[in-house]
Amino acid sequence: MRIKKSWVGLISLAAIIVAGCATGAGTVSEESLGLRKTNLYTETSTTGDATNYNKAEAGKSTKFERAFENAPPMIPHNTDGMLPIKIGNNACTGCHMPEVAADMKATPIPASHFASFRPKTAIAADGRITKEGKEVDNTSDFKTVTHKLDTLSSARFNCSQCHAPQSTQEPVVGNTFTPDFSKNGAKRSNLIDVINEGVQ
Numbered sequence: 001m002r003i004k005k006s007w008v009g010l011i012s013l014a015a016i017i018v019a020g021c022a023t024g025a026g027t028v029s030e031e032s033l034g035l036r037k038t039n040l041y042t043e044t045s046t047t048g049d050a051t052n053y054n055k056a057e058a059g060k061s062t063k064f065e066r067a068f069e070n071a072p073p074m075i076p077h078n079t080d081g082m083l084p085i086k087i088g089n090n091a092c093t094g095c096h097m098p099e100v101a102a103d104m105k106a107t108p109i110p111a112s113h114f115a116s117f118r119p120k121t122a123i124a125a126d127g128r129i130t131k132e133g134k135e136v137d138n139t140s141d142f143k144t145v146t147h148k149l150d151t152l153s154s155a156r157f158n159c160s161q162c163h164a165p166q167s168t169q170e171p172v173v174g175n176t177f178t179p180d181f182s183k184n185g186a187k188r189s190n191l192i193d194v195i196n197e198g199v200q
């Protein structure tokens, strides 16, 4: 089936090209077929666009639009000297912890990072699984539980695991996706409130 489908694609592409020529549209150049406008048969003169991270210091950068509700926001400022994050050296928390964020004009680390979503789980000798004190047959039926923590969750310590700087390069193919934000979702995340959204 797969082979046949790709043949159909090839034949229609050929038909388009032939039709293009026949109607006097001229020949289609190899260079115009790909997204890169260079010779398709060699890589030697083909280089990717340079990555272009924001040079603006924290406090002077412009935030990026969120890709969708509760997407981890991209880092808009320079991270020179901040990475890699080490156990005794996490510059990010120095500006983003809720108690200092307002003074630093930084977005505070959200409530979801001060919570554990892992259910208390036990497995009995007979293999029966208990989650949050309830025996469960199918572990995927279990709703997410939220255990609020007094400190930043250790699962969130390594910020750059999820938050990355974003290159200001123009994408080769424009993005036409428009996210559907509820309430303040476009500016502030609310994951902790909607963690079970869509779960039956």
Ligand code: HEC
Residues within 6 Å of the ligand: 057, 058, 059, 060, 061, 062, 063, 064, 072, 073, 074, 075, 076, 077, 079, 082, 083, 091, 092, 093, 094, 095, 096, 104, 105, 106, 107, 159, 160, 163, 187
């Ligand atoms: C010197 C203080 C400072 C440090 C250190 C810092 N930030 Fe920031 N951060 C800011 C400020 C202020 C903003 C808001 C944009 C601006 O004004 O530049 C911001 C914006 C952000 C945003 C975008 C938030 C949004 O609402 O869109 C993210 C994500 C972020 N920082 C992550 C990090 C991470 C991860 C680190 C560590 C690698 C870090 N920051 C280190 C001050 C800081």
Ligand code: HEC
Residues within 6 Å of the ligand: 070, 071, 072, 073, 092, 093, 096, 107, 108, 109, 110, 111, 112, 113, 152, 155, 156, 157, 158, 159, 160, 161, 162, 163, 187, 188, 189, 190, 191, 192
């Ligand atoms: C496991 C992935 C992960 C890690 C690690 C992580 N974040 Fe996040 N972060 C997210 C996601 C997903 C969101 C958006 C949804 C939410 O609220 O949790 C977010 C949201 C944020 C926001 C936006 C808050 C708002 O109100 O809009 C800030 C600021 C932030 N994180 C900072 C940090 C910093 C600083 C660290 C390190 C101390 C960190 N994050 C570690 C995934 C992560």
